[in-house]
Amino acid sequence: MAKKLYASGIGAVSAVPVHWKCEGCGWVESAAPARPDPTSIPAEVQRDFDAHRCEDNQTTAHKSLLADFHAVDFPPNEDDLPGPGERQVYVLCWKASGSEVPFYVGQTNRLRGCMTDYQSAQFAACSDFFAGEAIRYFADRRGLRIMVRYKKSDDPCKDESTIIRELQLTGLRLLNSLPSYDYHEADRDEERRTVQKFCEMLLANQPH
Numbered sequence: 001m002a003k004k005l006y007a008s009g010i011g012a013v014s015a016v017p018v019h020w021k022c023e024g025c026g027w028v029e030s031a032a033p034a035r036p037d038p039t040s041i042p043a044e045v046q047r048d049f050d051a052h053r054c055e056d057n058q059t060t061a062h063k064s065l066l067a068d069f070h071a072v073d074f075p076p077n078e079d080d081l082p083g084p085g086e087r088q089v090y091v092l093c094w095k096a097s098g099s100e101v102p103f104y105v106g107q108t109n110r111l112r113g114c115m116t117d118y119q120s121a122q123f124a125a126c127s128d129f130f131a132g133e134a135i136r137y138f139a140d141r142r143g144l145r146i147m148v149r150y151k152k153s154d155d156p157c158k159d160e161s162t163i164i165r166e167l168q169l170t171g172l173r174l175l176n177s178l179p180s181y182d183y184h185e186a187d188r189d190e191e192r193r194t195v196q197k198f199c200e201m202l203l204a205n206q207p208h
Contacts, residue, residue, distance in 0.1 A: 069149035089159040090150035094138040104175040107156035126180040133195040
């Protein structure tokens with residue numbers, strides 16, 4: 001099926017995210033801020049769209065599962081995310097060469113704060129440390145783009161469990177399955193190496 005580009009946000013007076021949609025498969029992406037030009041699609045948007053493989057989206061179940069999620073780059077601008085009190089379910093993904101692969105699923109009513117927690121990756125909070133160290137590994141050591149996909153949820157705990165199950169049924173491994181630690185007894189460097197080895201395994205198992 002031929003892919004077609006539809007982008008919104010082009011020509012904004014100030015920089016705003018550009019959202020593009022492939023009309024061939026329905027995949028929605030959030031791209032670089034728009035330039036104040038009513039006739040031009042930013043080069044970053046065109047680049048990401050050119051790398052998008054419509055055939056993958058028709059056959060890959062996890063992309064269909066996340067197609068109605070909002071998407072922003074990590075680290076996100078504060079204004080790009082819902083404010084506190086709004087219940088959300090979210091998925092962290094790494095992206096390269098047109099492929100976007102989930103590696104962690106969560107739920108929260110403070111999405112902005114949650115992403116800040118991942119940036120600090122405090123060792124006393126196991127899930128924050130795991131997700132934050134995975135993000136650092138993928139982004140800093142492997143040069144991969146990190147995406148946050150999220151949507152509003154009336155029952156975030158249930159939706160989180162459902163998404164984890166459905167993603168695992170596609171054959172994906174998730175950081176959610178990594179056993180937690182007791183920060184009073186665990187060694188920070190050892191746990192960091194564990195996360196990095198897990199990330200290496202995720203990349204090694206990704207089809208090319």
